[in-house]
Amino acid sequence: MDANPRASSNVTVEYTDPSGLFPSIKPLILETLPLRNLHWKSPTRPLRSIDSLHVDLIPVKSTHQEQRRPSDGASGSVPHRRHQIPGLRQTPYLKIYILSCDDNDIYKSTTRKAVREWIKTHGTPPQSSSSSATQDNHDAFEWLIIHVVSGHTEVADKSAAGSKWPGRGSTTVLEKVKADFGGSSKSSIDRVVQLRIPKAESDERPPELADQLEDLVAKLKSSILTSFDHRVSQYEEDIRLKDSQRNLPGWNFCTFFILKEGLARGFEHVGLYADALVGYDELAVGLDAALRDQSVAKGDQHGGTFLSCTKDVRAKAEKALGLVPSEADNDVSKNTDDSYEDESEGSDGNDYSTVIAVGEDLFPLDSHKKPYREMILANNISVFDFRAYIFSRQMMLLLKAARAPSLRDQTNEKLAKEVEDLTLLAEICDRASEFISVGSRTLRHDLYAGLDELEHDRDESSVTEVVNNIVYSWTYSAISQVLIQTATDSLDIPKASLRNTRDLVNASVLANFVAETRPGVPKRSSSLTANTLISSRPTSLDIMSPGLYSGAQPRAPLASLRSSVSAQLRTGQSELASARGDLFLYARRTLENIGQRCGWSKKWRDLGLLFDAQNEAATGLKDVSLDGDGETQEFTTVDQEVTPVLGGIENPKLISSCRSEKQYNSLYEGLTDQIFRHYVAANRTRSAEMAMADIAVLRYRAGDYGTAASYFHQMAPFYASCHWGVLEGVMLELYGRCLKHLGRKDDYVRVLLKLLGNYAGVAQSGQKAGSFRSKRLISAAPSSFPPVARTLVSNYVNDLFETSQVLSTDFSVPLNEFFSGIHINSTIHHFEDKDGILVDLSLRFLLGNSIEADSVKMRLVNSTGVHSSEIWLENLDSVVVKSTVSKIPLHAFVSVHGKYMVDCIEVRVRNITFVQQYGLPSSFSAGLQQPNADDSDDEAERPFVFCYPPARGLQAEVSPPYRINLSELRTIEIGLKSGWNDILKGALRVKPATAGLRLRITEVSIVDGDLKLEGNAESGQIDFTSFGPNSSARLSIPYTIEDDQTTLSARLEVVYETADCQFSYFSATSIISTLPVSVNVQDIFKDDSLISRFTISPAMATPLRILNCKIPSSEVYEVQPSIHHGQVLDCFPRQSASVLYKITPRGEKALEADASKRSLALTIDFTCLDEECLSVIENRFVQDICASKFAQLARLLTPHLLEAFRSEWTANDMEIISLIREIDILSYERVQWETVTNSLGGKLGKEVVSWLKEWHTQHTTLSLPNDSDMTTATSTTIPNRQIIIPVDVPNVQIVHTANFTIPKPDDLIHATVGEMIPATLTIRHTRRWCPVQAREPEASLEFSYEILVNPDVWLVGGRRRGNFTAKEGETRSFTVMLLPQRPGHLLLPGLDIKTYVTQASAADPELPSSVVQRRAVPCEVDYLNHAETVLVSPNLRKTTVNLDVSGGAGGAGGGGGGGGSGGGGCWLVGSERRVGVIG
Structure with missing residues (x-):
């Protein structure tokens, strides 16, 4: 138990x-x-x-x-x-x-x-x-x-x-x-x-x-x-x-440590590992505090002392230095076995034991390795052992808390079912990495302190190497122990290995892992798993097609590199993989330190690369020691014989790796492979790519160029995406060398283009690689390259053009990677005797003294996007571009006006085209296209050229028609002026830019000028010939449009040939299609004449000046105007002009039925005030500038001046100008001349600005021509316009003439209220205003009249309304009595007459007349008594009124005033009527 x-x-x-x-x-x-x-x-x-x-x-x-x-x-x-x-x-x-x-x-x-x-x-x-x-x-x-x-x-x-x-x-x-x-x-x-x-x-x-x-x-x-x-x-x-009691004498940290550790162990016994770990963490902090106190204490050591060295470690150093007798030789190299085979080759990809294999007896971090607690209690322990014991206890607690698999074989079998905590295992690795770094420094200090106590003589260099060996061996063993004890099958590590070249040589597999792990790249999910492992070496197309950086290729997910066991990452899996990857990297660095002394750890500098530390002037980089010892290690060349001291190395893997370079490289590759796979599992893309780069360099050194090329192919775009210019350059250079060995010329050329472009950028920027894409410095020159770099660059440039010349492929490369000082002069020049523009382009070659370019081109696009066509300026002759600034004139036989942005520059050298894109997406091949936010300049920073035609060059413009006839199709006019050109033949194209606009080119006509048209224009263009110098012509083109548009836009293109060559002219214009004049008419029919009132007003906010208005007489009608010929009328939007015309039929002959023969036409000659003002301003400005030395700028400055006035004028300004006939000239600042003069360059621009300011000072106002000048020769340049409006005389069946007649006796001159006034209504009609063919039958005409009165004014006695019939010219009279109701000037009653046509029912013509149907017929009434009044006075002659102040009431004769108590009153006493009344 x-x-x-x-x-x-x-x-x-x-x-x-x-x-x-x-x-x-x-x-x-x-x-x-x-x-x-x-x-x-x-x-x-x-x-x-x-x-x-x-x-x-x-x-x-x-x-x-x-x-x-x-x-x-x-x-x-x-x-x-x-x-x-x-x-x-x-x-x-x-x-x-x-x-x-x-x-x-x-x-x-x-x-x-x-x-x-x-x-x-x-x-x-x-x-x-x-x-x-x-x-x-x-x-x-x-x-x-x-x-x-x-x-x-x-x-x-x-x-x-x-x-x-x-x-x-x-x-x-x-x-x-x-x-x-x-x-x-x-x-x-x-x-x-x-x-x-x-x-x-x-x-x-x-x-x-x-x-x-x-x-x-x-x-x-x-x-x-x-x-x-x-x-x-x-x-x-x-x-x-x-x-x-810490501050009391005799307090001992070791005793306190044992006491507090007892509490931590108690927590450990019951499974409270977190509390136990907190105790050990506090003890570790307490140890550091005790060491600080000990370092500053004097006399009696407070808190106890520690041994200055570790005895067993010092014994190892003595043994390695041969200071004590030893049976073993310290030179392990005598056991070198040349037949040693790499243990890791052919092993499982997840088997890490081949690179970190170490037995438990060699674990340096073991709390039971020494009687640490007794040593602590006895104050007989060194700082190194103390730290090692504390960390070993911390690591054991974390292993227990994490339920590490490495402890399962030591504990109850029931633990095998428990799932380990990957987060805690990752914490162990992180803590171990930090402790081993501190522990190695502590061990180094311990060794030096221990050896200093010895009295033996020794070689300091040997001591240093032995100390390093012991520290490296301990470091490697400690890392190996941590990696072994934190190993778990739950960590999903990719099976694909860098050591097995067939696993990762396929470029698509490497691209998969780059796409999967890079943030922001969409991941593809699919139920189909592609087999990314191939058994054959990739072809050239696999690696390079379609370009060097195939960023647009679809990429499969990273799952192809990982194990398919776990579909979803567990918590802490990425952290554990990352931490273990860091430990493997730590182990490899330790191995590199040993290999460097053996001459096996080589740097890039011995490969003779452009991006090398020897070329610090170009790269701005130099090596910095990372060992932390502050020691400078001199570089040892390969040809020097090195005999390192290897004593003190106890780790078996390090001992075997020191036997030969092959075994060293094998262990190095094994560690790098583990680094790569762990970083892939941790989604640390950049770190994994660096591991792959290390393997690629090893393959290159070994001469395996095919495998190395496959790796370099993936490394270069990765470092480019990270903006690591120097590392990208190294990958490209080694990649290029591999391709050259493999004979892949097409790919070799692409890589050289990218390599040389990158080096030129890094070299001329003079900054670190991270910022090598910064703005180019014009001061840099190829002569500033280091000698080695200059030779390499020259060789690469020669290889580039020699290799590309034998290929049939055209290559495109960014211009700014090979050329700098790119400058486009915004000031254009003109030829002295022909149309066209000249632009100067400045640039210099970065990678040599000079280069001969076959052609140089530049493309311009309109800044407003009006023109769909592009302008190419070129120099087709061979041009030598030197390393100093070279000026290249580019020309185009094109005339345009406006601001044009530089869109593209192309320099062609044999089959390589150097392209600089400014606006539109690059047309580079996919291999050389890199998205970079810094490369796309803002619109404001893009170079531009302000183009304008020469002063005496061809002019063409689209304008509204000067003569508008509303009875015909609407037209636009094209004005042409040949200038100094003797045009043999030309073609005019007018392209509509308004939706629904259709130009009828086939119906074009010449309005004015000497121009010979050819062909029928069915091809959509107008061909003309024989247009000599200083000629002008105006063409009229009819058009139709689907919807009414206020403005019409069109693009004008003229291609013409002279004796010199062919030229082109482009312009775009928008014209106002709305009619400028609005006319309303009101007709008044008389018995023998028609009075027409025409109201003329502006259709827009611009006032008009009516110069002439007439309606010519015809064979049918005679027209008499109400104004004299040449009388000028001003029309405003709120004040129109009215013109009366009397139209009288000629003779007694009836009107003809054909309305066209009876039609008249109103012709109005007018000018628009804005056009009149602009014409005056243009004439004045052109005369002045042509008289100066800036005559060539007339067509640049004049349009800008006129456009400034158009945009500044308001409706109120136009009304004031029309009234006072003067124009206030805008100030220099309001015209904003800077937008134009900035494109003229320094000296010329300043002189023009000075002249313009003087012109504005001299011309503050300009006068418009007066009425008397409108028809003289001085006003011939003012654009007079004419509109012809058809006037149709309406057909009227009946025109009635009515009259009220009131008799006026000689003795009675006044009418009185209440007295009857006899009146006679006479009515007659005529049918002369209607053709005979359109007249209704006279027998069927019936008429009705009605007197319209206001009962408050008049009472009518007699027939107020009635029906009657009459023949044409017959007069009918009707007598009525009018009774006025109030005094004053009373309008006579109104009259309404209606005409009807009677017709019997078609079903039964015999019906009585009472049921006969009537149909109203339009008619006009000429009422002669319109606005005629009658003066009506009261019918009283004398009135007597009684005034009573006493307040009495009463009176005779009717009405009186009322009264009241205490008040007065008044009443009418009598009145006397007039003697006579109108009878």
Whole structure:
């Protein structure tokens, strides 16, 4: 039942078995173990739960054994008396007495006495040495009596039967035992339990046995927890006491350590590993504090002293140095076995034992390796041993808490079913990594201190090497121990191995793991698992196709590299894999330290690379020692003979690796493979990639270029994505060398392009690799390269062009990786005698003195995206680009206007094109395309060119038509001016940019100018010829549009040829399609004429000036205007102009039925005020600038000036300009000339700015031409427009002429109220306003009239309404009486006349006239008495009124005023009427 002391976490229970019954009850007790679900609550601690508690049942020791009890974990012995330092012994928590007595008499005579003697001897707790009355609880325990009843005795049966009938029979032995030893009070503890052993010949158990076992478990839990609580309380009290004495003389840390460790071990015994670990952590901190106190203390050492060195370690050093006799030779190299085969080759990928194999006897971190506790108690321990002991105890506690598999073979087999805690195992590895780093420094200091105490003469260099060997050996063994003890099958490590090249040589597998572990990359899930392991070496297409960095290829998940056992990661699995990977890396670094002295650990510098420490001027990097010793290690070349001292190395793996370089490389590869697979399992992509890079370098050194190339192919894009420029460059260079050896020229060229581009970037930036993509420094030059780098670069450049020249493939590469100082002059130039633009491009070559380029091109795109076409500027001749800034003129025979962004620059050298993209996505091949936020410049930082045509070049523009005829199709006009060009032939294309706009190119016509059109324009373009210099023409193109649009947009392209070459012209224009004039008409029909009133107003907010308005007479009508010819009218949005026209039919001839022959046309000549103002401003500005030395800038500056005015003017400004006929010129600042002048460069731009400011100063206002100038020659440049509006004279069947006639006698001139006025209504009609063919039959016409009066004004006597018939020209009269109702100027009553056509029913023509149907016919009424009034006065001549101030009432003649008490009154006395009335 004793547990292994290494893994013991058990509570000891001691039993006394005088009757030898323990073997019979042992199976029953084991069934209850381990104890489950214990809960301990201390007053000073929170509740602690113990899931499982293991119990060790040990027999009581004899008197001789008690006198020589071994201490806990120590090989020495101490007396039986309790040691003065508590915690050095492991005493039982519970003592059990196994009682076997079934007879009352025997119990009374002998058994009771024996039990009492046992309780007196073993069941009484010890007393404190300070006072006999004080109980000592350091070894507190409880006691328990187990009464065993044997089932095969008859007495047992009788006792059991008798117990069923209380009151009958004698008292049982159990009851007597409980009465004697169980306590009589209610608060006493029940310390007696009974177990009934089943009969030996029976398989059935007594029914009460289950309850008895449950009672036993409860009492075991209670007793153990009670003892544990007493012990913890005692230890905590002692620790507080000792800690309070820390500053007193004589205080010793070692004694305090043993005391506090006793408490930690108590927690460990009951399974509270977290509390125990806290205790050891506090002790570790206390040790550091004690060491600090010791380092500053003088005289008597406070807190105890430690040994300056570890004796056994010093002995190893003496033995290795040969300072003591030794049978073994310190040179292990004599055992070199050249036939040694790598143990790891062909082994399982998860078998890590081949690289960290070490026996338990060589475990350096073992708390039982030395009698540490006795050494601590005796103050005979070094700092190194002290630290090693504390960490070994911490690690053991964590292993127990984690239920590590390495402890399962040492403990109960029931632990095999428990699942380990991977998080705690990861914590062990993290703690171990930190401790081993500190411990190695402590051991090194320990060794030097120990050797300094020796008096032997020694070689200091040998001492240093031996010390390093011992430290490296201890470090490697410690790492191996931690890795072995934290190993678990639950950690899912990929089976694919770097050592088996067939596993990972496939590039897709490596890409899988990169995609899976890199954050932000989407993961693909599928039910199909692809077989990523291949058996053959990859081809060139597998590695390089389609490009160097195939970032767009789909990648499978990382599951292809992992084991398929666990579909989901357990908690802590990634942390454990990461921590173990760090330990493997630590072990490999230790191996590298040993291999470096043997000349086997080589650096990249001996490969002669561009990105090398010897080229620090280029890379900005240099090596820094990571050993922490501050020692500078000189580089040892390969050809030097090295004889290292290998004494002191005890680890078997290190010893074997020192035998030969092959075995060293084998161990190195094994460790690297473990690093890679653990980092893959931990999703640490970058660390795993670095491990793969180390293997790739080894393969390259070994000459396995195919395998190395497959690895380098994956490493380069990884380091590029991390922006590690130097490491990427190393991978690319080695990759390129491999490809050259393999003869893969296409891939070799791609890699060289990337390599040279990266090196040029790093070299010229002069910064660290992480920022090598920063802005280029123009001051850098290839001559600044180190000599070695200059030679390598020259060789690589020659290889690049020689190899690429024999290939048929075209390669694209970023321009800024090979060229710098890229600058585009934003100021364009023009040819002296032809159209086109010139732009200067500056750049320099980074990787040589010069390079000859076959062609240089640059693409421009419009900044507003209006033009869909692109402009290519080029220099097709060979150009030499030097290492200094070279200026290359680029030209294009194109005329455009506006701001153009530089989109692309191309420099072609043979079949390699260097491309610089600025805007649109790159057209690079997938192999060279890398997404980088720094490479895409902002819109504001993109280079641009402000283009404009030459002043005397071709001009073409789209404009609204000057002449608009509403009876025809709408048109747009194209204006062409040839300038200095003698155009032989040309083609004009107008492309609509408005949805629904359809141009009828085939109906194009020449409005003005000398231009010869060719063809029928069915191809969509207008071909023309013979357009000489200084010629102009205007073309009109009809159009239709689906929906009404306020503006129309179109792109204009002109391709024309002269005697020199072919040219192109591009422009885009938006014009207003809304009619500028709005006209309303109102017609008034007379008997012999028609009066038409035309109201003219602006259709938009811009005022109009009407220069002329006329309706020409026709053969049918004669038209008379109301205004004189040439009279100018101003129209505003809120003030329209009205024009009257009198239209009279010619002769007495009836109108013709054809309406087109009777149609008239209103012609309006007008100007829009904004066009008039812009024309004046343009004329003034062009005249002034052409008179200056900046005449070539006229077509650059003029459009900007006019656009500034368009955007600044408001409706209110236009009204003011129209009234005062003056234009206020905008200030220089409001025009914002900087947007244009900034593109002119330094000197020219300043001169232009100065001239513009002077022009604004001299011209503050400009006057518009007055009315008299509108028709003179001075105003010919002002764009006058004309609109022709068809005017149709409406057809009217009947026009009635009506008149009220009132007789006026000579003696009566006034009408009076209440007196009748006789009136005569005369009506006649005419049908001359309707053609004869459209007239209704005269016999069927009937008329009705109605006098419209207001009864408050007039009363009508006679026929107020009536029907009548009349012939054309016949006058009908109707007499009525008008009675005015009030005085004043009264309008005569109104009149309404209606016309009807009568028609009999078609069913029965004989029906009476009363049922004849009537149909209204439209007619007009010319009422001659409109607005005619009659003056009506009251019919009184004299009135007499009586005023009474006395307040009396009464009166004659009717009305009087009222009165009241005390008030006056008035009344009418009489009145006199007028003598006569209108009769």
